[in-house]
Structure formats: structure tokens, C-alpha cells
Amino acid sequence: MATQTEATNPVPFSQGMKIGLFIPCYIDLIYPEVGIATLELLERFGLDVGFPLDQTCCGQPMSNSGDEVNAAAAERLFIENFKTYDYIVGPAGSCVKQVRCHFDKLEQTEDVRHVRQGTYELVEFLHDILKVDSFPWAEFQHPVALHNSCSSIRGLGIAKPSEIMGPAFDKTADLLSKVKGLVLVPVDRPDDCCGFGGTFCVTDEAVSARMGLDKAHDHIRHGAEYVVSPDMSCLMHQQGIARRAGLDLKYIHVAQVLNGGPF
Amino acid sequence: MGSAKQVDPAVAAEQFIIRDKVHEPMHDRFLWAVMQRRDREAAAIPEWEELREIASQIKEHTLTHLDRYLEEFEANATRRGAHVHWAVDAAGHNEAVHSILRDHGVTELIKSKSMLQEECGMTPYLEHRGVKVTESDLGERIQQLDHQPPSHIVFPAIHKTRQDVAQLFARTIGTDPNHDDPHFLTEEMRNNARPRFLAAGAGMTGGNFAIAETGTFVVCTNEGNADIGAAVPPLHIASIGIEKMIPRVEDMGVFLRLLARSAEGAPLTQYSSHFTGPRKGGELHIVLVDNGRSRRLGMLDFWHSLKCIRCGACMNTCPVYRRSGGLAYGATYSGPIGVILDPTFDEFKYSELPFHSSLCGSCSDVCPVKIDISDQILKWRRVMAQKGYLPFAKRVSFAVAGHVFGHPEEYHAVEKIAEPAVAHAPHFLLYNRSLNPWTRDRELPQLARQTFREWYLANRSTHAKPEHRS
Numbered sequence A: 001m002a003t004q005t006e007a008t009n010p011v012p013f014s015q016g017m018k019i020g021l022f023i024p025c026y027i028d029l030i031y032p033e034v035g036i037a038t039l040e041l042l043e044r045f046g047l048d049v050g051f052p053l054d055q056t057c058c059g060q061p062m063s064n065s066g067d068e069v070n071a072a073a074a075e076r077l078f079i080e081n082f083k084t085y086d087y088i089v090g091p092a093g094s095c096v097k098q099v100r101c102h103f104d105k106l107e108q109t110e111d112v113r114h115v116r117q118g119t120y121e122l123v124e125f126l127h128d129i130l131k132v133d134s135f136p137w138a139e140f141q142h143p144v145a146l147h148n149s150c151s152s153i154r155g156l157g158i159a160k161p162s163e164i165m166g167p168a169f170d171k172t173a174d175l176l177s178k179v180k181g182l183v184l185v186p187v188d189r190p191d192d193c194c195g196f197g198g199t200f201c202v203t204d205e206a207v208s209a210r211m212g213l214d215k216a217h218d219h220i221r222h223g224a225e226y227v228v229s230p231d232m233s234c235l236m237h238q239q240g241i242a243r244r245a246g247l248d249l250k251y252i253h254v255a256q257v258l259n260g261g262p263f
Numbered sequence B: 001m002g003s004a005k006q007v008d009p010a011v012a013a014e015q016f017i018i019r020d021k022v023h024e025p026m027h028d029r030f031l032w033a034v035m036q037r038r039d040r041e042a043a044a045i046p047e048w049e050e051l052r053e054i055a056s057q058i059k060e061h062t063l064t065h066l067d068r069y070l071e072e073f074e075a076n077a078t079r080r081g082a083h084v085h086w087a088v089d090a091a092g093h094n095e096a097v098h099s100i101l102r103d104h105g106v107t108e109l110i111k112s113k114s115m116l117q118e119e120c121g122m123t124p125y126l127e128h129r130g131v132k133v134t135e136s137d138l139g140e141r142i143q144q145l146d147h148q149p150p151s152h153i154v155f156p157a158i159h160k161t162r163q164d165v166a167q168l169f170a171r172t173i174g175t176d177p178n179h180d181d182p183h184f185l186t187e188e189m190r191n192n193a194r195p196r197f198l199a200a201g202a203g204m205t206g207g208n209f210a211i212a213e214t215g216t217f218v219v220c221t222n223e224g225n226a227d228i229g230a231a232v233p234p235l236h237i238a239s240i241g242i243e244k245m246i247p248r249v250e251d252m253g254v255f256l257r258l259l260a261r262s263a264e265g266a267p268l269t270q271y272s273s274h275f276t277g278p279r280k281g282g283e284l285h286i287v288l289v290d291n292g293r294s295r296r297l298g299m300l301d302f303w304h305s306l307k308c309i310r311c312g313a314c315m316n317t318c319p320v321y322r323r324s325g326g327l328a329y330g331a332t333y334s335g336p337i338g339v340i341l342d343p344t345f346d347e348f349k350y351s352e353l354p355f356h357s358s359l360c361g362s363c364s365d366v367c368p369v370k371i372d373i374s375d376q377i378l379k380w381r382r383v384m385a386q387k388g389y390l391p392f393a394k395r396v397s398f399a400v401a402g403h404v405f406g407h408p409e410e411y412h413a414v415e416k417i418a419e420p421a422v423a424h425a426p427h428f429l430l431y432n433r434s435l436n437p438w439t440r441d442r443e444l445p446q447l448a449r450q451t452f453r454e455w456y457l458a459n460r461s462t463h464a465k466p467e468h469r470s
């Protein structure tokens, strides 16, 4: 997990620092409540959070398909938008991974390096930087299945992948365990990919859908009512599958649980 | 580069999934169970991650000094009485094998599993020239009888149910089609194949490792057929890829501990046979094969794929492979390792393979020699994009999207005027052909009435000021 250490911001965090809120395009358009929950949650800790209004997309759909030429404009704009912030926080593992790990075709100027190293996924930021130990305002009286996305686990290292040997850890579960009433249900395949995979979910529709359906069945078999994830893009796919299959599961972002809404 | 038609793994995988309710779930569950066993076995070794690192370093070292180790191997194997042949490509390999057989008047041979011989298309080549070739391992024999290539590098017929095998054996070796007990089927296959062991004039094997300091090669199997093939006929021919070199005997301690645990979740393969020179009265030929390997060694982004010890763990852990079946890849090597190896043989033909991945990254984490498989898949996508092999719709839509994403005013304008169809779709999905693939098995998410940005302007507008450059 070299990416994790490389990305550690060399500037230690202090309270007065400027935090840039990174809201990925699909959260802006489809899940604004996740953006609101993230912003409110960060504000609860007294942080100075700004939202650059010119943000569009981190370039991931193109970059993930190997199309670096067409990803470049979005990537450069991202750097422009966020270069003046000390820390950049986004509620989306795969988009943060894109910035941290895949902005490597841009010229690595000081700004680019600063933005790459200073961009954090929300769970990492709460767990590793703020070291939050309680969420007294939050309560969630439901059985929850946790879905840490592959980008978050294997790209950012927020939980131990089952393939890697060593002591288990799971930063998302850690944070959720501090929420009153919340019960995490164990599942059979906690870190088997759900099949979203960005453009993969349409270019490889049959395989993607089968992976998503297996995931939903795993969750429902273990009595989950809610599926909670730091990555709404996986949930968008899983939710679409579950709705079509008539499975009664609700999908929300970890920020909504930790902030106590909005739902 | 070849001009063959592109392989379309997405379509072939869909066929595997919709075929019936049996094959894909069985395939997925079996391989998942193998992974569970692998995880348990690996967890029982406290130094597992260290072993992976050492294995990776040994392989990197050997590959970066390959010329030296190959010559050392040749010298030592020759000293022990083996005949060493060099083959530049598949044709060279097949010709070398054929001429050895011809010199010995051999018209029938028995072989055990070798992915390299598959890669070279050896069996059809020899059969064309009147040599009868019989696979001796159960899975390989099943695939041979069904005229299919192996679908997995360790479990060649894993995409078949035992009912499939019962039907196949009924058609080909005359068993009862309703008798699908695995022990019965295995026994029948043995009874059918054993006489050929005695009739064969030569036995062929592959080689998992070739030890430079002794000229030994090691063959790891569970059924022991390689040993019979090497021990019964007077002539033993082994095909070995040049990347199989390791420097010393003691390195085997690292690789043997990793191989079977990674491959099948067992502490060791049943047989780890070391062949050093011919047995008494026998003759041993070793064909060292390049077939694109030295070219791959020169590829900065991809040479690490040569570290592969063909354990198949990346296939077992791959959520896409488990749902696709290996035949969907339309190539000798399938699964994650296939995705990064196959394009080195034919970039155009296999240009779709790197897209048959959700990039979950599990393959890189499971690989016992720490090949950065997932990163290489993404790098292959970059190669395919540069070569213009991206599907046309993606190329055009990415060009539009790339422009819009780079220009916030256009982006926000697009958001505003979104047509009804767009208003129900995550727009980053719209670049692909159409929305049909999303909606076939999924409901569309609804666009929110108010975007986050609009909410922010309405609720936090004072904060918005300092960052807003217009």
C-alpha cells in the first residue's frame, strides 16, 4: 500500500487550516444529501471548509479507460480549484484514488504534488487526521452491512484486504462502531468487488450486474437493512440492482450516518 | 502484429452467465472456496508477506540477469546429460520437438499439463504430422476430448459440471452418461489413458522452475502423471519458458511454500519432482523457449509479468473471471494474468481484454510474486487508447466529456439544460453507447431536485466568495 504513505500530507494538520471540499460530479447531481452531510460533519469539528464552485469532475471516467488525453483538462482544472487548500477532503474513495494515484500523467509541478498528497477520502481524514473518537450527535438503530469500496481498500488502504496477511483493520467500521445503536452485520464476502468499476458497469453489463446481484444477496441474507459505504458510486450501482430485483435494502453514505443525516 | 478479429470477452462472458442457472454460480462458488482455503493457508504462515517479497526479489534479480542464468542452466543440464535446445518462437519450439520425435521414430506421445505447449499450439502441430498426442492429466484430457483449450491454468476444465463431463465421456470414451460420480469418471479416464502410457514412445512435461546452479527443472503436479510420462517412455521432452529460471536450489524453499498455497490452498502439491539429467537408459531433452519473452522483458511497464509462476490465484480471486469462465477471454491465458500477457502476443486481437476488469486490485494483492497486475491492466488500457483501439463511441464521447469537464461554465450549462433522458442518469454513464446496458438489470438513479452546488450557493454563499474566480 505504497500509495497510502506517499499521499500523506507532509504538512501536519492544525485547526486553522483551510479545507477544500471535493464533491464528485455524481454526488453533486444525484446525491446532494451526501455532500451536505459531509460539509456539516466537517463543520461540526470547527473546520474552515470551502467549496470551490468551479469543480467538475476528477477525470476518472476517461483516465480509467486509459484515455489520458481527454482526462487531462479535468485533471488540470482540479489542481487549479484546489491548490490553495491545505487539505482536500472528498466523500468518495474512487475519486480520491484517482487524484492520489492516477494524476501521474500530468507534469508533477509543486501544485500537482501538493494536491495529490493533500487529498483525503472522508473516512481517512476523520480517522487518521482528525482522529475522531465520538459522534455524540449520531444514532442509527438499524442493522448495517458495510461496503468498503475496492478503491478505498486496495487503493487507499482504509481496511485490510482479505488477500493480504497481517492484523485486520477497518477504519470505516471503526468510525461506525462509535455510532449509537448501529449494528454491523458480518457478510460472506466483505471485500469482493460489487461490479461497479466505473465505465465497466456498462461496457461489461452482464458481469457487472451479476456481481452486483451477488453482493445484494449477500447483504440481505445476513439481515442487513442498510448498506453503508464511503463510496456512493458503488451504492448507486448496487441500489439500481436491488431495486430491479425487488430486494428491500436501503443505501446510504457513511457521512450521512456519522452526521446523523440528512437521509 | 496479427490481423485476427478482436476478442470480445464481455459478450462471451454474458453467454456464460445467461446459459443456465448452474454453470456460472458453480464456477464462482468453487473458485471462491479455493480462495478461502488459500487465505487460511496463507494466514497460517506468519512470514507470508515477507515470502512474497523475497519471491518477487528473486524473480526480479533472475530476470535482470537472465542471460547469465540461462547459460549456467544450459551448462549444468548438459553436464548432467540432458540435451538443451533453444527455441526463438512457437514454431521453433514445435519444430524442435517434432524433430526429436522424428529422430527417435516416435509417433505416439503422452504429455502432462504445460501452458507453454498450449501457447505454442504444439498438439495440433504434431497431430498434423501424424503424431498421436494424449493428455494424461484429468482436466487437460477432458478439454482435449472436448476440443477446447484449458479455461484455467490450474483447473483446466473448471467451467464444466460433472454432468458435462459424464456426457462428454459417454460420447468420447463410451461411459454411461448418467453416471457422474467423480471417482468413477476419473477411474474411467485412467483406464482409458493408461494403455497409452505404455504405448507412448515419449513423455512430455513442462517445468515450473529451472534451477541454474544444478541444471535441474522442477515439475509440480497433483496427479503424478508427469512422473509416469517421464519414467515410463524412454524419451522425456520438457518445454520450459526462459522466464522459469531461478538461481539456486535453496530458492525452491521460497517458491514451493508459495505455489500450492496460492494455487489451491494446499501446503504442497502432491508431487514436486526434480529432474536432473536423464534417468538411467533414458534420454532427456529440454527445449528452452523465448516466444516473445525477451521482447516482454524490454517493456518497461510490463516486464514484471514475467515473474509469474502460473499459480492461478489471480484468476480465483478475480470477481470478473469467476463470472466469465476462462474461455470468454479467447486466449491461452485467461483471467488477470491473461489480460496482461495476451496483448503482448497480439495487441489488436486482445485489445478488449484490459477493459474486461473492474480494476478492483485483488489480483495484485494475492499474487505470490507481487506482480502489479491491476496497474498493468490500466497501463494496457492506456496503450489501447493511444493505439486508437478504444471503441468508437467511447472515443467520441470522451473527447466531448474531456472538453466539458475542463470548462466549468460549459459543464454547469450542460447540467442546466439536461434533457429528460439525461435528467435520470448519472451523466458520466452517458458516454457509453446508450443507457441500455445500465437499465437492463438496474433501475436508474433519480437526479436530485437541487444539486449540491445549488444548495451550497443558497445556504453557504458567504463561504463561497473567496474561492470563486470568475
Ligand code: SF4
Binding pocket: B262, B307, B308, B309, B310, B311, B312, B313, B314, B315, B337, B366, B367, B368, B369, B370, B371, B373
Ligand atoms: S500473475 Fe501472480 S497470481 Fe496470477 S498466476 Fe501468475 S503468479 Fe499466480
